Amino acid sequence: NAGVTQTPKFQVLKTGQSMTLQCAQDMNHEYMSWYRQDPGMGLRLIHYSVGAGITDQGEVPNGYNVSRSTTEDFPLRLLSAAPSQTSVYFCASGTGTSGIVRGETQYFGPGTRLLVL
Amino acid sequence: GQSLEQPSEVTAVEGAIVQINCTYQTSGFYGLSWYQQHDGGAPTFLSYNALDGLEETGRFSSFLSRSDSYGYLLLQELQMKDSASYFCVLISDRGSTLGRLYFGRGTQLTVWP
Numbered sequence: 001n002a003g004v005t006q007t008p009k010f011q012v013l014k015t016g017q018s019m020t021l022q023c024a025q026d027m028n029h030e031y032m033s034w035y036r037q038d039p040g041m042g043l044r045l046i047h048y049s050v051g052a053g054i055t056d057q058g059e060v061p062n063g064y065n066v067s068r069s070t071t072e073d074f075p076l077r078l079l080s081a082a083p084s085q086t087s088v089y090f091c092a093s094g095t096g097t098s099g100i101v102r103g104e105t106q107y108f109g110p111g112t113r114l115l116v117l
Numbered sequence: 118g119q120s121l122e123q124p125s126e127v128t129a130v131e132g133a134i135v136q137i138n139c140t141y142q143t144s145g146f147y148g149l150s151w152y153q154q155h156d157g158g159a160p161t162f163l164s165y166n167a168l169d170g171l172e173e174t175g176r177f178s179s180f181l182s183r184s185d186s187y188g189y190l191l192l193q194e195l196q197m198k199d200s201a202s203y204f205c206v207l208i209s210d211r212g213s214t215l216g217r218l219y220f221g222r223g224t225q226l227t228v229w230p
Contacts, residue, residue, distance in 0.1 A: 004159075040125070042204055042220025043160070053128065088157060097216040101147040101208060103165030106218065110159050 005111035006091050012115045013081040021076040021112050022084050023091030031094045033106070034073040036060065036087040043090060049074055050097060081116045088113050119143050119207050119214075121221035129195050137190045137224045139205035149181050149188045150206040154223070160204065163190070189223045192226070201229045 007022045025032065033048035035058075045058030049068040065077040065087060074093075078085060092106040100106070121141045129135040138157060139149070148167035152160040166172050166181035171220040178191040192199055209217045 037157075042121075042206075042221060042222050043218075044220070045217055048217075090159065100216040100218070101150050101210065103150060103167060103208070105162030108159040108161070111157070 004093050004107050006089075006109035006112050008112060009110070010113045010115075012117065013078075014091045014117050015082060017081050019078050019081065020093075021078075021114075022091055023074045023076065023093075023109060024072050025074075025093040025107070026072065026105065028071060029093035029107075030071065030096045031100065032068065032091045033058070034064070034066065034074070035090045035092065036085075037090060037111075038087050046076065046089075064090060064108050078114075081114075086114060086116045104117055119146070119209060119219040121204075121205050121207060123221045123224045124223045125203055126227070127223065128203070128229065130229050131195055133195050134191065134193045135195060135210065135226065137192075137203050137205075137226070139188045139190075139221055141186050141188070141205070141207055141221075143186070143207055143209075145210045147208040147210045149179070150189045150208065150218070151177075151179055152201045152204045152206055152220075154204065156201075163203075169177060177198055195228045197228050199228065 004025045024113040029053045035043035037043045047066040049055045089112045091109040094106045123139045135225045150165045151163040154160045164179040176193045181188045204223045206222045207219040
């Protein structure tokens with residue numbers, strides 16, 4: 001049981017390039033989400049999904065796209081990278097919104113460290 | 118909206134007790150969680166308070182007072198491995214933001230030998 005996996009671990013991009021951050025989970029969780037963490041900051045929600053085929057925006061969605069074609073995978077796409085997107089990106093999964101509001105844990109991946117030059 | 122305030126740094130020695138405070142402003146929430154993060158790695162869940170009062174899990178306890186918009190994480194018998202960042206997290210109960218997690222900026226705990 002690998003939990004939540006993210007690839008790549010590190011990435012350097014030039015301004016204007018696009019890329020996809022991969023996230024997968026093997027816990028059959030319906031709920032998946034993407035966060036970014038900037039230095040000295042807490043995590044901020046980018047996008048989330050409550051199940052395959054359903055996605056929605058979080059606090060800071062601009063410049064990012066997501067899709068959820070399977071329960072296991074939830075990729076995050078940067079359409080045209082900007083230096084402001086330099087950050088650490090975490091993917092998380094959980095059983096669902098009903099679990100979240102009962103305080104169930106969200107399982108986080110190890111993160112992808114992105115530098116945009 | 119949702120906002121949380123917590124101290125940026127706390128230091129303590131091994132074996133001591135430390136309390137990390139969290140004050141919040143909220144338009145509505147289900148409860149307050151705490152997460153631990155070592156060296157920028159994956160955050161891991163520590164505790165959750167839906168109701169006022171103290172929740173105890175081993176060496177860690179968490180407290181919530183809704184009337185005071187205040188919570189804290191209490192770590193007892195500190196160990197070197199407790200050196201990490203600790204985040205208080207609100208879980209929103211408002212309409213379009215229902216179920217969203219709102220993180221504080223985190224408190225870096227350093228435990229000295």
